[in-house]
Amino acid sequence: MRIKDTAYIMQPSACLTKQQLNAYVLNALEPEELNAVEFHLCSCWFCYDAAHALKKYKIDWSAHLDLEKQFIDEHQQMQNEIKEEEDLLVVNIEKVDKPQSMKTRILLFLLLISWFYMLYLLNNNYHFYKY
């Protein structure tokens, strides 16, 4: 047996699928498949850790292991949030820009009037001192 076994022991194997992981935790694998799963567990820390963690609680994990929907939802939600933030930024910039320009216009107008008024006063004073 020993001559052939090194190649057998060293042969690469794929990580456990959701179904395999769940069935292994529930002890529901056929002997052949169980051997293949355990063969992989001997070389893979990732799968071993995963199986070890779930085996503590012998419940049906299939519902929890189906994470794709949650990932897509979360990803969509994140993208929506980013879009909303970007839209808000654009709206804010637009909103902030308009009142600022109006304010500056009003301020400039007031400044101009005040300058005219000052000039008027100075002119009056000048006349006052003159006479």
Next chain:
Amino acid sequence: MALFANKKDTEAIKVLFDRYAHLVFAVSFGILEEVHAAKLATVHLFINIMDLADRIAIPNFKSWLYQIARNHCLAQKNIVLDTADFLVHEKLNNAYLQELEIYKFVQQYPEASNALFQKVQSTKDAENIAELFYTHKKSFKEIALLVGNDEFSIRTILYKYRLHLIQAAFEVITHQKLDIHAH
């Protein structure tokens, strides 16, 4: 991962998610001990991976993912990472590359295979367990019942046996390569 980084191929991330998400969830659950937190950690990890895809080069995705999943969950639990934790990915990656090299070598030179087993430094118990598992195709549970040990220590013994075999194989490979070059 490379497909996603280069072409922004979302299908590639879906494939990776399909292949590893349940494992990441289980590892996270093992550390966080809460289903909802483990699910969130898994989903966030894959979203972060999408950001990281075009920034870093990853030679072995599986061991890298295992490492960051563990680190992410340990950090969430405020467990200070040991220096050994940072080396997990490197160790696993090296072991994986070594295994591949040995597998190719043994396929190329089947006559060297016998020499490997003579060089393996392991106990008789480990050899018996390896024989029960690899030759007689017994399960961990059956071996545990036969030997009087628990299932996971059987796996640890088999893992260590493989490591010894890898070490022995490397010695043989280097000798063999030297011999080939000498001839």
